[in-house]
Amino acid sequence: MAKKFTRSDRSRPYLNILEFMVQEKTFLTIIIGGIILAGIFTGNTRAAMWLGFIFAAYATVANDSIQSLGTFIESNRNKQWWVLWLYIGGIFLVTVLFSYLYFDGDVTYQRLLKADGSTNYPHPVNFSFFQIIAPLILLILTRLRMPVSTTFLILSVFSADTSGITSVIWKSWTGYILAFILSFLVWYLSYKAISKFFKSRKFHNSWTAIQWIVSGTLWAVWVMQDGANIAVFLPRQLNLFQFSIFALSIFLGLGLLFYLRGDKIQRVVSEKIRISDVRAATLVDLTYVILLIYKLFISTVPMSTTWVFLGIIGGREIAISLARKKKGKKHRKKAGRMILKDFAYAMIGLAVSVALAAAANESIRDSILESLRGLG
Secondary structure (H helix, E strand, C coil): CCCCCCHHHHHHHHHHHHHHHHHCHHHHHHHHHHHHHHHHHCCCHHHHHHHHHHHHHHHHHHHHHHHHHHHHHHCCCCCCHHHHHHHHHHHHHHHHHHHHHHCCCCCCCCCCCCCCCCCCCCCCCCCCHHHHHHHHHHHHHHHCCCCCCHHHHHHHHHCCCCHHHHHHHHHHHHHHHHHHHHHHHHHHHCHHHHHHHCCCCCCCCHHHHHHHHHHHHHHHHHHHHHCHHHHCCCCCCCCHHHHHHHHHHHHHHHHHHHHCCCCHHHHHHHCCCCCCCHHHHHHHHHHHHHHHHHHHHHCCCCCCHHHHHHHHHHHHHHHHHHHCCCCCCHHHHHHHHHHHHHHHHHHHHHHHHHHHHHHHCHHHHHHHHHHHHHHC
């Protein structure tokens, strides 16, 4: 017999939307206020620059906590938040200070400004509305627990032409594939030994020290790769005042992030298999940092570290589901759905990034339209 839908059934979606708006009223107020400010300051270069930077500073760190800090936060829930903050914040300050001094005011390790002075991401004379709101879009996707690529979403709207987007996509794709393969091999080939070794919940205290060293290294390399996503709103070479604002704002933002314990995006890490085990977290981070270091030195083209992280987590989940001796396919299907969901969110982020880039840059819009005509 067909189910009869009552008036309450038909009105349920509207009630869910209303409940979401009530629960997220503070967040929605911030987003709406930010969009209004973006509209007001679009014609004011200086104000637009600092407004966009503030949005990007929090949005980038909050979204990327899943990849660079997620396992560290998850496996150190018994530690005081301010201890974790001072450790990670201190590493950040040292990392950006070195780049600032060594590269003559460039805090991005030449991700935005090449050695010959050229750049694929010129600092705008006038900021467009879409450039300013790009970090707000990232905040919305983050609130929905989507691990989207910050690099695509923010750098794309500053790209001078499509080459600035395609080069990043290619480097990120190869990073994802390498990460997936390496992570799969590590966890599949050594699963028996790892599961036996990790079976006991007790572990030597030296594991905590090792994890902090690996996580600190990972965070430093992440800053070298993704610091450009925040600094893109600022001049390519900063004076001392600009650098001080840049460093202090992100340092304080990290404090808020640790106080909130990663906020909602942290659940993407928390739902993974035994990632709260400090030894498993260390192995994941070690694989991640090796790939980031390799990609860091192979070229100065920016890269989506989110895609590399998703490759590592995806390879690990598939390897564990295949290596387990449990009967049935339930756990394998669960791992497959989890990976497909994360990948789908990454694709959504890419699509939104290209749409924003096209809206913000006429040359990119024309190139995309020309390519579509060619396909037709």
